Amino acid sequence: MNNLKTISLSIAIAMFLITATDAQQITLDQVQVTNSTGTQIYTTNNDKDVQGTPFYSEDWQMGKVIFNNSKFSKEVPLSYNSYTQELFFKQKEIIKVLDPKQIKGFVFTKTGETFKYGNTSEEFEITPATPLRVIYDGKVELLVLHQTVRTRGNTKDPLTGKVTDRYSKSETYLIKKTDGSFKKTRIRKKNMINDLGTHKKQLEKFTKDNKNKVKSEKDAVELLEFYDSLLDK
Numbered sequence: 001m002n003n004l005k006t007i008s009l010s011i012a013i014a015m016f017l018i019t020a021t022d023a024q025q026i027t028l029d030q031v032q033v034t035n036s037t038g039t040q041i042y043t044t045n046n047d048k049d050v051q052g053t054p055f056y057s058e059d060w061q062m063g064k065v066i067f068n069n070s071k072f073s074k075e076v077p078l079s080y081n082s083y084t085q086e087l088f089f090k091q092k093e094i095i096k097v098l099d100p101k102q103i104k105g106f107v108f109t110k111t112g113e114t115f116k117y118g119n120t121s122e123e124f125e126i127t128p129a130t131p132l133r134v135i136y137d138g139k140v141e142l143l144v145l146h147q148t149v150r151t152r153g154n155t156k157d158p159l160t161g162k163v164t165d166r167y168s169k170s171e172t173y174l175i176k177k178t179d180g181s182f183k184k185t186r187i188r189k190k191n192m193i194n195d196l197g198t199h200k201k202q203l204e205k206f207t208k209d210n211k212n213k214v215k216s217e218k219d220a221v222e223l224l225e226f227y228d229s230l231l232d233k
Contacts, residue, residue, distance in 0.1 A: 052167030054083030054148050057108075060090060065098065066105040066116075075109060083148040083167065085130055100129040119143070121182045124172065132174070136221045138228040140196070141176035142185075178231070189214035192223060199230045 056079070063078035065087075077090040087098045087106060105116035115131035124145060126132070133144040147170050153163040175183045175195055185195040192214055193203045206212070206226045212219050 049162050049164045050167065051164060052169070054081050054150070054167050056080040056082050056146060061108045062110060063106055063108040065089065065103055066107065068102060068104050070104060072107075078106060078108065080106075080115070080131065081148075082146045082169065083150060087131070100131070105131065105134075119176070119182075121174075124174065124182060124184070126182075135173075135217050136224045138224060139178055139231050140224060140227065142217075142220055142224055143174045143176055145172040145174060146170075147172070187214060187217060187220050189223075192220060196227055199227060202230055203227060 060077035060079050062075050064075055065073040065078075067073070079088045079090075080086075081088065085100075087100070087103075088095055089098065090096075100117050103117065105114060107114040114134045116134055117131055118128050119126050119130065119132055120128060126145065130145070133146060134141070135144060136142040149168050149170070151166045151168060153165050156163050173185050173187060175185050175192075177183060177197075183195045183197075185191050189207055189212075193200055193207075196203065203223065203226070207214065207223065210222070212222055214220055214223055
């Protein structure tokens with residue numbers, strides 16, 4: 001994982017003070033940063049072993065940062081820590097962490113996976129600094145909350161004398177309705193139709209006519225596109 005777990009590098013807190021004109025493409029070189037030395041991306045303890053990873057991906061992925069004015073940065077290596085909810089990028093071999101207040105989201109260019117900030121939900125413990133993965137972004141939205149929990153070990157291995165901690169990941173699918181409220185759902189036909197709450201007969205007919213069993217994110221997008229068309233009527 002390119003030593004993401006154990007590498008001890010300086011992290012720069014990116015405090016964005018951007019003064020680019022509309023005619024210019026914003027780059028991360030235009031960002032004013034404040035260095036914070038002696039900080040680790042991932043704190044290690046010689047008395048503990050850790051299973052799993054807090055990072056969304058095993059390796060750095062090339063991606064772009066979306067600034068608050070909707071402009072994109074140049075392509076840089078990105079890594080999202082879903083345990084601390086921090087987005088790291090690597091610039092000239094220096095690892096920096098981005099201030100979520102100053103960015104709108106980020107996208108991994110190879111997979112097209114897009115995350116956006118700015119949502120709030122007390123029920124699901126979502127703050128404006130929590131990035132949600134975007135599956136569908138229309139009148140209604142389908143978003144994914146990626147979370148990581150660290151379970152602390154409390155028993156030492158009799159052979160090594162070490163305690164093992166574990167990172168466990170979860171995905172929560174959320175429908176964001178037109179009134180801004182969130183509804184937890186699953187990528188299943190019955191769940192999504194019920195959780196959307198309206199136009200159930202039309203949605204049932206659509207899935208039957210199109211042989212869409214809503215078993216994948218792609219299927220869910222097709223269902224939501226049709227649902228959005230019903231809201232216009």
